[in-house]
Amino acid sequence: MTSxxxxxxxxxxxxxxxEERWLPVxxxxxxxxxxAEGDERPTKYVLDxxxxxxxxxxxxxxxxxxxxxxxxxxxxxxxxxxxHPIGWDSFGLPAENAAITRGLDPRGWTExxxxxxxxxxxxxxxxxxWDRVLATHRPDYYRWNQWLFTRLHERGLxxxxxxxxxxxxxxxxxxxxxxxxxGLCERCDTPVTKKKLNQWYFKVxxxxxxxxxxxxxxxxxxxxxxxxxxxxxxxxxxGADVTFVIEGRDQPxxxxxxxxxxLYGATFMVVAADSDLAAELASTADAAVQAEFEAYAERVKTxxxxxxxxxxxxxxxVFLGRYAVNPVxxxxxxxxxSDYVLADYGHGAIMAVPxxxxxxxxxxxxxxxxxxxxxxxxxxxxxxxxxPAESGIxxxxxxxxxxxxxxxxxxxxxxxxxxxxxxxxxxVGRASTNYRLRDWLISRxxxxxxxxxxxxCDACGEVRVPDDQLPVELPAAExxxxxxxxxxxxxxxxxWVTTTCPSCGGTATRDTDTMDTFVDSSWYFLxxxxxxxxxxxxxxxxxxxxxxxxxxxxGVTHAILHLLYARFFTKAxxxxxxxxxxxxxxALLNQGMVQMDGSAMSKSRGNLVRxxxxxxxxxxxxxxxxxxxxxxxxxxIDWADVSPAGSAKFLARAWRLARDVASAPDSxxxxxxxxxxxxxxxxxxxxxxxxxxxxxNVVVARVMELVNATRKVIDSGAGPADPAVREAAEAVAIVLxxxxxxxxxxxxxxxxxxxxAHAGWPAVDESLxxxxxxxxxxxxxGKVRDRLxxxxxxxxxxxxxxxxxxxxxxxxxxxxxxxxxIVRAPKLVNIVxx
RNA sequence: GCCCCGAUAGCCCAACUGGCAGAGGCAAACGGCUCAAACCCGUUCCAGUGUGGGUUCGAAUCCCACUCGGGGCACCA
Numbered sequence: 007m008t009s010x011x012x013x014x015x016x017x018x019x020x021x022x023x024x025e026e027r028w029l030p031v032x033x034x035x036x037x038x039x040x041x042a043e044g045d046e047r048p049t050k051y052v053l054d055x056x057x058x059x060x061x062x063x064x065x066x067x068x069x070x071x072x073x074x075x076x077x078x079x080x081x082x083x084x085x086x087x088x089x090h091p092i093g094w095d096s097f098g099l100p101a102e103n104a105a106i107t108r109g110l111d112p113r114g115w116t117e118x119x120x121x122x123x124x125x126x127x128x129x130x131x132x133x134x135x136w137d138r139v140l141a142t143h144r145p146d147y148y149r150w151n152q153w154l155f156t157r158l159h160e161r162g163l164x165x166x167x168x169x170x171x172x173x174x175x176x177x178x179x180x181x182x183x184x185x186x187x188x189g190l191c192e193r194c195d196t197p198v199t200k201k202k203l204n205q206w207y208f209k210v211x212x213x214x215x216x217x218x219x220x221x222x223x224x225x226x227x228x229x230x231x232x233x234x235x236x237x238x239x240x241x242x243x244x245g246a247d248v249t250f251v252i253e254g255r256d257q258p259x260x261x262x263x264x265x266x267x268x269l270y271g272a273t274f275m276v277v278a279a280d281s282d283l284a285a286e287l288a289s290t291a292d293a294a295v296q297a298e299f300e301a302y303a304e305r306v307k308t309x310x311x312x313x314x315x316x317x318x319x320x321x322x323x324v325f326l327g328r329y330a331v332n333p334v335x336x337x338x339x340x341x342x343x344s345d346y347v348l349a350d351y352g353h354g355a356i357m358a359v360p361x362x363x364x365x366x367x368x369x370x371x372x373x374x375x376x377x378x379x380x381x382x383x384x385x386x387x388x389x390x391x392x393x394p395a396e397s398g399i400x401x402x403x404x405x406x407x408x409x410x411x412x413x414x415x416x417x418x419x420x421x422x423x424x425x426x427x428x429x430x431x432x433x434v435g436r437a438s439t440n441y442r443l444r445d446w447l448i449s450r451x452x453x454x455x456x457x458x459x460x461x462x463c464d465a466c467g468e469v470r471v472p473d474d475q476l477p478v479e480l481p482a483a484e485x486x487x488x489x490x491x492x493x494x495x496x497x498x499x500x501x502w503v504t505t506t507c508p509s510c511g512g513t514a515t516r517d518t519d520t521m522d523t524f525v526d527s528s529w530y531f532l533x534x535x536x537x538x539x540x541x542x543x544x545x546x547x548x549x550x551x552x553x554x555x556x557x558x559x560x561g562v563t564h565a566i567l568h569l570l571y572a573r574f575f576t577k578a579x580x581x582x583x584x585x586x587x588x589x590x591x592x593a594l595l596n597q598g599m600v601q602m603d604g605s606a607m608s609k610s611r612g613n614l615v616r617x618x619x620x621x622x623x624x625x626x627x628x629x630x631x632x633x634x635x636x637x638x639x640x641x642x643i644d645w646a647d648v649s650p651a652g653s654a655k656f657l658a659r660a661w662r663l664a665r666d667v668a669s670a671p672d673s674x675x676x677x678x679x680x681x682x683x684x685x686x687x688x689x690x691x692x693x694x695x696x697x698x699x700x701x702x703n704v705v706v707a708r709v710m711e712l713v714n715a716t717r718k719v720i721d722s723g724a725g726p727a728d729p730a731v732r733e734a735a736e737a738v739a740i741v742l743x744x745x746x747x748x749x750x751x752x753x754x755x756x757x758x759x760x761x762x763a764h765a766g767w768p769a770v771d772e773s774l775x776x777x778x779x780x781x782x783x784x785x786x787x788g789k790v791r792d793r794l795x796x797x798x799x800x801x802x803x804x805x806x807x808x809x810x811x812x813x814x815x816x817x818x819x820x821x822x823x824x825x826x827x828i829v830r831a832p833k834l835v836n837i838v839x840x
Numbered sequence: 841g842c843c844c845c846g847a848u849a850g851c852c853c854a855a856c857u858g859g860c861a862g863a864g865g866c867a868a869a870c871g872g873c874u875c876a877a878a879c880c881c882g883u884u885c886c887a888g889u890g891u892g893g894g895u896u897c898g899a900a901u902c903c904c905a906c907u908c909g910g911g912g913c914a915c916c917a
Contacts, residue, residue: 190873231911234844238913245917263917276917319915344915351916357916364841367914442916562911635865637853640845642910647852649866656865692856704854707864714864721881783860788898790860827898834859838897 021625040086055560149477150543178490241442263350267421271380381405455520463507627746664753678730
């Protein structure tokens with residue numbers, strides 16, 4: 007019999023029909039609106055990283071939102087008042103590029119994409135609270151970026167300085183250190199160069215110690231990988247500052263070193279070629295040196311980072327004709343300028359100890375400078391390591407001091423303590439800490455971002471735009487040339503730029519830079535809490551109720567930038583008294599990426615799997631289930647390895663259970679098949695812990711087992727009328743609602759109920775979890791020789807006797823004497839013969 | 841170069857963190873249903889846990905050394 011109208015066939019699983027049936031219902035009922043003011047349930051804040059509105063959703067979104075949804079829906083089933091919001095990180099280059107290449111208005115383009123993505127998310131059954139959506143490009147959001155900038159500026163945490171910044175020649179904009187990957191622009195892979203510009207910064211370095219130390223508290227709830235990456239990035243090092251007198255200069259110069267114990271081994275000093283100090287020292291040298299230095303400095307400036315990074319590179323530098331004096335022994339050290347010393351780390355100057363630092367040794371050999379060992383270093387056999395001057399290999403390990411005056415004989419730790427104490431006593435040095443972390447460069451010379459709320463006035467200087475004049479709205483894009491040209495497009499909006507000074511009322515100009523979009527995402531999780539608030543970024547009372555985020559879900563791509571900045575904002579807001587916590591995300595789950603045939607999917611590679619096509623072919627439920635079932639969430643998924651068809655097949659099997667149930671909704675399961683009931687309750691009990699441990703793939707496997715067990719009972723025994731079958735089918739529907747909501751809702755409906763999302767996690771009857779007998783494995787010398795069915799509460803002695811009484815064991819022992827018997831009641835006995 | 845993480849069946853993955861290597865799925869083979877195919881249903885096949893040592897009554901699990909793969913940092917003094 008072939009049906010002519012399959013869409014009306016209620017006896018077959020048809021994912022298209024289910025999606026059409028339930029999506030309108032959910033649109034109506036909004037099951038995931040978070041609880042109102044008087045809601046007594048405990049709260050849970052589950053947050054997915056918000057997307058850039060790039061158009062439609064892709065496979066990466068599908069994985070992230072499927073996994074975040076499992077967590078949010080689980081806590082809702084557990085009776086929590088769950089906040090699970092979504093929004094759009096909608097400022098940034100793609101909208102601007104669409105405007106440039108296709109003449110589209112960035113606002114309209116962005117809003118269109120948001121509308122499309124939102125409808126895709128709804129179809130994808132994301133359990134978002136649609137009452138709290140935000141988009142960072144809208145003035146009612148970025149107004150608070152400006153407000154927060156102002157607060158930071160008041161505290162000296164936002165400041166402007168001239169400095170050499172990372173510059174992308176293609177995008178024609180500056181980049182934060184975090185946006186330079188291997189010397190290339192993160193966005194377009196163009197080699198990054200340096201440019202001296204006046205730019206806005208946030209003073210992240212003030213928080214370096216807290217950002218580092220507070221990671222300890224996240225040890226158990228954040229991936230260790232992310233913690234390691236953050237530690238690496240902050241890069242704290244302990245050492246000492248040492249003051250060197252410069253001959254012919256009034257001011258002495260401080261250097262930073264992690265090895266003050268090697269101070270006697272310093273044979274020259276190196277200053278960063280691009281530092282002010284180098285330029286100043288060169289300026290009083292003779293003409294030939296000046297010329298040489300200027301040529302060198304010019305070359306260093308235009309050098310891209312990618313050149314600097316090549317490790318094989320020979321050392322270069324210029325002798326400045328000046329000398330520094332070693333404070334511990336009065337030795338004269340020639341001062342060189344080189345690009346291997348960085349201007350913005352430490353003091354931009356170092357003492358060079360070529361015997362015990364490889365870089366210094368390479369430089370010394372290139373320039374024919376002296377090398378003096380001050381440590382007696384030994385290998386593991388106690389043999390003295392070869393002289394660095396001859397071997398070309400610096401001895402960077404520990405050793406006993408030599409050639410170091412009265413410090414000779416001390417080991418590294420003792421020497422460091424002794425030297426630092428002496429330097430401090432003499433006023434020429436002190437213990438010091440340095441960081442790899444730099445302040446956060448936030449200015450961008452682009453249109454599509456938050457205008458910096460500062461007015462430049464000839465009379466008053468840098469003036470903050472008063473709060474009551476915020477937001478400083480972006481001028482219309484129409485008529486502006488958005489093409490990158492090194493200066494912000496906003497500068498051309500003459501009417502907008504020209505303004506009155508808030509302080510003196512005279513004519514002034516607006517700052518024309520816009521903020522890095524990472525500013526937007528540094529505090530958005532707080533805006534969700536008070537979406538409509540017009541007199542502040544968020545309500546402290548709402549923050550007290552919901553924040554911090556209990557569970558954050560997103561890609562490891564943001565392991566450094568976004569998370570570090572959000573942590574910085576949180577600490578700054580804490581210090582302003584606006585919130586009472588210091589870490590924004592109590593727990594973090596990083597999902598992996600979706601790949602195809604072992605590599606990232608891309609149009610150019612031609613291995614792009616389109617989410618929309620997958621959804622059309624297998625349905626939302628099957629795709630979501632596939633994402634969860636593929637493996638541990640943090641692992642990458644190779645789409646070639648997984649089977650959405652298999653997922654769909656399983657969902658059909660599950661759905662048929664509910665279709666086949668023949669008992670009444672109020673039937674008493676106690677009368678049902680005891681074995682099935684045990685499986686049901688065991689599964690439900692285990693799945694809770696598995697979900698909380700993010701073991702989603704195992705949860706799905708356990709539900710598959712339950713489905714298989716239930717089908718067996720339907721096909722035999724009391725059949726579809728067995729109330730244990732109903733109990734099992736209901737449990738399947740509820741657990742499945744975390745993964746495949748359409749199928750679960752339809753099952754729930756066939757079972758005579760409504761709204762599976764809030765059905766509540768099934769109660770577990772503990773008495774059903776107690777097994778009547780346990781299989782005890784009996785080993786002889788570690789090999790399994792027999793199995794015994796024993797009661798779970800069996801005593802050790804009794805079990806030992808039973809095991810020794812086994813015929814198979816006696817055979818294996820073959821009359822040998824027994825040395826020990828290890829009893830792990832009730833599951834194992836191991837008999838060790840003499 | 842330094843620091844993390846991983847390696848179990850043809851493939852994706854489990855194994856109560858030291859106690860029977862297999863829960864689940866994909867693929868394959870065979871059978872049933874069918875005029876036939878697909879769907880569906882059933883059955884079966886498949887590894888001794890990357891390599892080498894060690895600890896232990898007992899190791900996929902702990903320790904050491906390697907190999908391979910993935911990631912982070914990298915002229916940061």
